[in-house]
Amino acid sequence: MTVGRAAELTGVTVRTLHHYDDIGLLRPSMRTPAGYRAYSADDVERLREVLAYRRLGFGLREIADLVDDPATDAAEHLRRLRGLLLEQRDRAAAMVAALDRELEARAMGIRMTPEEQLKAFGGQLYDAIGSAYPATRRTEPRIAGRIWAALGDARTVLNVGAGTGSYEPPDRDVTAVEPSAVMRAQRPQGAAPCVAATAERLPFEDQSFDAAMAVSTVHHWRDPVAGLREMRRVARRVVVFTYDAADTGGRQEFWLTRDYLPEFAGLLVGWPSLADLTHAIGGRAEPVLIPWDCADGFFEAYWRRPEAYLEDHVRRAVSVWTRVGRPAEQRAVGALRADLASGRWAERNRDLVALDAADLGLRLLIA
Ligand SMILES: C[S@@+](CC[C@H](N)C(=O)[O-])C[C@H]1O[C@@H](n2cnc3c(N)ncnc32)[C@H](O)[C@@H]1O
Numbered sequence: 001m002t003v004g005r006a007a008e009l010t011g012v013t014v015r016t017l018h019h020y021d022d023i024g025l026l027r028p029s030m031r032t033p034a035g036y037r038a039y040s041a042d043d044v045e046r047l048r049e050v051l052a053y054r055r056l057g058f059g060l061r062e063i064a065d066l067v068d069d070p071a072t073d074a075a076e077h078l079r080r081l082r083g084l085l086l087e088q089r090d091r092a093a094a095m096v097a098a099l100d101r102e103l104e105a106r107a108m109g110i111r112m113t114p115e116e117q118l119k120a121f122g123g124q125l126y127d128a129i130g131s132a133y134p135a136t137r138r139t140e141p142r143i144a145g146r147i148w149a150a151l152g153d154a155r156t157v158l159n160v161g162a163g164t165g166s167y168e169p170p171d172r173d174v175t176a177v178e179p180s181a182v183m184r185a186q187r188p189q190g191a192a193p194c195v196a197a198t199a200e201r202l203p204f205e206d207q208s209f210d211a212a213m214a215v216s217t218v219h220h221w222r223d224p225v226a227g228l229r230e231m232r233r234v235a236r237r238v239v240v241f242t243y244d245a246a247d248t249g250g251r252q253e254f255w256l257t258r259d260y261l262p263e264f265a266g267l268l269v270g271w272p273s274l275a276d277l278t279h280a281i282g283g284r285a286e287p288v289l290i291p292w293d294c295a296d297g298f299f300e301a302y303w304r305r306p307e308a309y310l311e312d313h314v315r316r317a318v319s320v321w322t323r324v325g326r327p328a329e330q331r332a333v334g335a336l337r338a339d340l341a342s343g344r345w346a347e348r349n350r351d352l353v354a355l356d357a358a359d360l361g362l363r364l365l366i367a
Contacts (some may be wrong), residue, residue, distance in 0.1 A: 001039045003028060010051055013340040017047075025064050026050055047075055052081045056088065082270060083222035085208065090125040090220075090323060097129065097322045117253065125220065125319060127181035128164075133314035134186055136297030139166045143241065146215060146288060150239040150366045154172045154211035158235055160199045160227070161217025165191045165297065167241070175209070198228030211237040216298055218242045220319070224272055229282035238281040240365040241288065251287070251359035254300060254310065255349050260332040261337075263324040269297065274363060283367025291359035300360040304352055306345055310337055 007014045020026040026047055040046060046067055053063045067077070102112050126133075135172040146176035148169045151157060159168050162176035166187045172232035174192035177199070178184050184194050197203050199221050200216065219242065221227040230240045246266040257264040262293075278285050294301040297320045310333060315321040321329050339345040352358070
């Protein structure tokens with residue numbers, strides 16, 4: 001591929017590509033029959049990596065180190081880039097949501113404080129949305145019971161992606177890991193000590209805990225498999241409460257995503273399968289049924305209490321709504337409101353009323 005054609009396809013100037021050549025970042029290694037310099041298939045692959053890292057804001061020197069790293073093959077680069085782009089998408093979604101809130105506030109004559117205005121630009125999705133979390137997110141004792149039983153006789157426990165610490169067992173020696181400053185600041189007084197770090201890089205020696213747990217967090221990690229392997233590395237036992245993204249198995253289809261929020265499926269694209277997640281820790285998966293009166297307000301919690309999804313504070317405590325974006329959220333909520341008023345929801349979901357618990361794809365992974 002000629003340099004001119006690559007410039008045309010990527011929207012980068014020929015001058016920039018020549019600069020990459022001059023500094024040795026990307027040299028066209030072939031010649032066209034007419035003697036012009038041209039990119040080979042491998043060069044094009046490298047160009048894509050360079051441009052993607054560039055778009056993510058990396059400096060040219062950092063990019064050179066990244067693409068020259070002999071320990072990273074092409075597939076690993078794609079996975080890493082994918083994770084970084086998703087993180088950027090989440091951050092953009094959080095910023096859009098925060099700006100929408102500010103616009104709404106302004107329209108009502110309310111000025112947000114300088115602190116509130118700056119929060120939207122925090123580094124993490126949960127730095128932007130985390131302050132809405134405690135309104136509905138708390139320990140569901142029946143799920144906590146399952147998690148604590150799975151921890152067995154572990155005395156020292158690492159809680160990864162700990163948030164405000166909802167599922168930390170009170171009778172063990174717990175250490176928490178949480179990357180978001182907003183979430184760390186909301187941990188109750190007397191909660192377990194909390195380290196600012198991410199799952200993908202746990203700052204602990206091999207096998208330093210009896211058990212490691214992670215609750216409703218794996219889907220936020222840039223690289224879930226790497227994070228789970230880290231948990232496996234630092235602990236002898238691993239317990240993870242997560243979601244099975246495959247829509248197979250005997251479970252119920254969740255009416256909220258089926259009938260109102262099909263955009264949810266887009267959030268799951270590229271999400272590792274339950275088998276991949278289980279394999280990363282070398283364990284097994286058990287279904288966790290969600291009780292109809294679940295106390296922890298996660299996305300599926302209100303499956304038999306549909307009116308709850310009309311409440312703004314319920315939605316704000318669940319990242320799915322920020323990630324799908326305000327237009328999809330408003331459309332879904334409007335349609336649900338209309339169907340509840342007309343009786344259509346009740347008619348369509350008649351079978352649910354008789355159930356006390358439902359399998360909506362939540363799983364406990366135990367290794
Ligand atoms: C839905 S909250 C769950 C919090 C808590 N485990 C609970 O059950 O209430 C998800 C948490 O994952 C954290 N998180 C996001 N990315 C992470 C990462 N790469 N490593 C560890 N935690 C992460 C977020 O900051 C957030 O606090």
